[in-house]
Amino acid sequence: xxxxxxxxxxxxxxxxxxxxxxxxxxxxxxxxxxxxxxxxxxxxxxxxxxxxxxxxxxxxxxxxxxxxxxxxxxxxxxxxxxxxxxxxxxxxxxxxxxxxxxxxxxxxxxxxxxxxxxxxxxxxxxxxxxxxxxxxxxxxxxxxxxxxxxxxxxxxxxxxxxxxxxxxxxxxxxxxxxxxxxxxxxxxxxxxxxxxxxxxxxxxxxxxxxxxxxxxxxxxxxxxxxxxxxxxxxxxxxxxxxxxxxxxxxxxxxxxxxxxxxxxxxxxxxxxxxxxxxxxxxxxxxxxxxxxxxxxxxxxxxxxxxxxxxxxxxxxxxxxxxxxxxxxxxxxxxxxxxxxxxxxxxxxxxxxxxxxxxxxxxxxxxxxxxxxxxxxxxxxxxxxxxxxxxxxxxxxxxxxxxxxxxxxxxxxxxxxxxxxxxxxxxxxxxxxxxxxxxxxxxxxxxxxxxxxxxxxxxxxxxxxxxxxxxxxxxxxxxxxxxxxxxxxxxxxxxxxxxxxxxxxxxxxxxxxxxx
Amino acid sequence: xxxxxxxxxxxxxxxxxxxxxxxxxxxxxxxxxxxxxxxxxxxxxxxxxxxxxxxxxxxxxxxxxxxxxxxxxxxxxxxxxxxxxxxxxxxxxxxxxxxxxxxxxxxxxxxxxxxxxxxxxxxxxxxxxxxxxxxxxxxxxxxxxxxxxxxxxxxxxxxxxxxxxxxxxxxxxxxxxxxxxxxxxxxxxxxxxxxxxxxxxxxxxxxxxxxxxxxxxxxxxxxxxxxxxxxxxxxxxxxxxxxxxxxxxxxxxxxxxxxxxxxxxxxxxxxxxxxxxxxxxxxxxxxxxxxxxxxxxxxxxxxxxxxxxxx
Numbered sequence: 001x002x003x004x005x006x007x008x009x010x011x012x013x014x015x016x017x018x019x020x021x022x023x024x025x026x027x028x029x030x031x032x033x034x035x036x037x038x039x040x041x042x043x044x045x046x047x048x049x050x051x052x053x054x055x056x057x058x059x060x061x062x063x064x065x066x067x068x069x070x071x072x073x074x075x076x077x078x079x080x081x082x083x084x085x086x087x088x089x090x091x092x093x094x095x096x097x098x099x100x101x102x103x104x105x106x107x108x109x110x111x112x113x114x115x116x117x118x119x120x121x122x123x124x125x126x127x128x129x130x131x132x133x134x135x136x137x138x139x140x141x142x143x144x145x146x147x148x149x150x151x152x153x154x155x156x157x158x159x160x161x162x163x164x165x166x167x168x169x170x171x172x173x174x175x176x177x178x179x180x181x182x183x184x185x186x187x188x189x190x191x192x193x194x195x196x197x198x199x200x201x202x203x204x205x206x207x208x209x210x211x212x213x214x215x216x217x218x219x220x221x222x223x224x225x226x227x228x229x230x231x232x233x234x235x236x237x238x239x240x241x242x243x244x245x246x247x248x249x250x251x252x253x254x255x256x257x258x259x260x261x262x263x264x265x266x267x268x269x270x271x272x273x274x275x276x277x278x279x280x281x282x283x284x285x286x287x288x289x290x291x292x293x294x295x296x297x298x299x300x301x302x303x304x305x306x307x308x309x310x311x312x313x314x315x316x317x318x319x320x321x322x323x324x325x326x327x328x329x330x331x332x333x334x335x336x337x338x339x340x341x342x343x344x345x346x347x348x349x350x351x352x353x354x355x356x357x358x359x360x361x362x363x364x365x366x367x368x369x370x371x372x373x374x375x376x377x378x379x380x381x382x383x384x385x386x387x388x389x390x391x392x393x394x395x396x397x398x399x400x401x402x403x404x405x406x407x408x409x410x411x412x413x414x415x416x417x418x419x420x421x422x423x424x425x426x427x428x429x430x431x432x433x434x435x436x437x438x439x440x441x442x443x444x445x446x447x448x449x450x451x452x453x454x455x456x457x458x459x460x461x462x463x464x465x466x467x468x469x470x471x472x473x474x475x476x477x478x479x480x481x482x483x484x485x486x487x488x489x490x491x492x493x494x495x496x497x498x499x500x501x502x503x504x505x506x507x508x509x510x511x512x513x514x515x
Numbered sequence: 516x517x518x519x520x521x522x523x524x525x526x527x528x529x530x531x532x533x534x535x536x537x538x539x540x541x542x543x544x545x546x547x548x549x550x551x552x553x554x555x556x557x558x559x560x561x562x563x564x565x566x567x568x569x570x571x572x573x574x575x576x577x578x579x580x581x582x583x584x585x586x587x588x589x590x591x592x593x594x595x596x597x598x599x600x601x602x603x604x605x606x607x608x609x610x611x612x613x614x615x616x617x618x619x620x621x622x623x624x625x626x627x628x629x630x631x632x633x634x635x636x637x638x639x640x641x642x643x644x645x646x647x648x649x650x651x652x653x654x655x656x657x658x659x660x661x662x663x664x665x666x667x668x669x670x671x672x673x674x675x676x677x678x679x680x681x682x683x684x685x686x687x688x689x690x691x692x693x694x695x696x697x698x699x700x701x702x703x704x705x706x707x708x709x710x711x712x713x714x715x716x717x718x719x720x721x722x723x724x725x726x727x728x729x730x731x732x733x734x735x736x737x738x739x740x741x742x743x744x745x746x747x748x749x750x751x752x753x754x755x756x757x758x759x760x761x762x763x764x765x766x767x768x769x770x771x772x773x774x775x776x777x778x779x780x781x782x783x784x785x786x787x788x789x790x791x792x793x794x795x796x797x798x799x800x801x802x803x804x805x806x807x808x809x810x811x812x813x814x815x816x817x818x819x820x821x822x823x824x825x826x
Binding site: 047049130185186188189203204205206207230232233234237238240241243244245246247393394396397400401404 | 543544545548549556559562592594595596597602605664668669672675676677678771772773774776780781784787788789
């Protein structure tokens, strides 16, 4: 079994080049044709917040949602470019108008049609319903009209070419309008979508079961008769369940578990790059982090390579900007902006008026891995005169403390990523955005630069717009990206056809069981 | 007597639930913010607080909960919206099976070992048993659980590494799943039973009336079975009572190691996510179980030893 612990540069580049790496599986090309049948048993690390795409709020919900909900737009696994989903095509007849052509003949699990009227119902609900957590995703949409039996037209407040990929996320997951009307809030726990599998039951914090949708629109799909997702919050226990053969698949493993997978006979590990970025969020709206020199010192003062080795077993990509190397909008130039330079960091701290060093109060999480990261950072920053202190608690509590209650100068957490990078930048740096603790734009150019990323449909044009936006973010040191964590999954050898995606949230649509 | 004891239960339950309710109020963070999700408006958060009654004064909230609990309505989970009583009734049998299994193992192994050690005090056998008992007390449940999983589930594949099956669904499979968790829980129980039984039995066997019995020519077996064990039965009963209480608490850790959906994992999940009605409901259930068990043991005392009056 090939291991990539302590990846050297060559190994790392090889991993990025191949986008994913599978060990212990044997030659991929030797796989037989997909077989139909069988139940995939999955160990999942978290109970979903809701099974309604609009009302849920956790990034770990997607793995459950993908089984039951198809999205209007899908994405290419390796590059995250938009590809047809329930919408078989789309166009911008005018810069501020998006037309979606809905695939005819698609049915929800309750046999009602997933047509233009259903799409309008869903989009209106997602952008207006008070229980919707994704209203901001569709904030540029001012009106949705049914312009044909299988066509909807979205009127926009401004040109927005980010929308197709936004519709590959929660906002594009279509629920049955009939079920939503009849079930109300109960749809959170008893959902009806148009995805490859139908909801069967959810035993809270225990198990979610879905079964094959016989009326699925893709011929011959899905391969699996069903998926059983057991909620095992302790990932070591979850991994043991796969080693013992009680489950077939586990995801969201930590890098420290790679040696365990390698030692286990009959287990296949899958590694792939993701958007998941471990980072320091900063509140630049007030002292002391309203001083650019202090923020820059935080970026120069961290040794990301060392952080990767010490906390991630080498299983991550050191991060200097918001998008990883594999992403289509990654900017190579900006990625070199903050090399590790402790002398410069120390000088910047002194220049900012803190001759004896500076004390910063951060908030973080109390789990073991977070505390290990904190210890490494505290030690690294101590050497450049930055004394970090962490107040810890649960993820929900401390995230809310920093992002809502404005406690702390910064937060050590992660960004799970969004399919379209505009949304990532908007949510992290836009004025009033939830993940922007200061709630203000650091520099006035951010707003126009954000709008520019939505203005053109052309990929090269968008890439240039993102480069300009990333330059603003990097030069102003609006956060401290640390590492992009690789997706690490493990499965038994009978699981075939699985491919990780750059979003880092497993989908099982291509999976089949052998034997 | 039983009526009076039952009346004593009321203030105990009220005190325990009041303390837990109070502690939960001290937990930092706002469940309304969590339930409202990201990007929620302040109005939405206020609306959630109102709909769950979180904006009412503490004592009013507690009184409302208590009144509903008296009518067997333990409220609904904030997260899943399921009735808390249903969740407890669904999960309790799983935990009970593990605890019952651990108690059985503790007694089946602990009693013979305790007798053997007590009847041969100072012997090599006694030293070995006493040492093993000390080890059993010292071993952390979670560590032993992982060793058992690594050996019997991952290496030999004799038992499942995780999960549970309802006893009513498939008794054989349920017992098979419960074996390793019960063994992990039982280590401390075996040690406790051995130590207490040995110590009590040695005291009895060295008492004057036993010496008299020996002098009268009774066989050692007769002395042990008719007089020794009968006299230690009250001690054993006390140990069992304490053991069950401890085992119920220990399920929190063992259920996490084996991914068992029982009462322990239920309260941990609820506490982490501030699902207060569930925490409160599980605490109430645990308190009632412990009190009822203690009451049962008090009644059994009087049967085993009529000198213990029902005062």
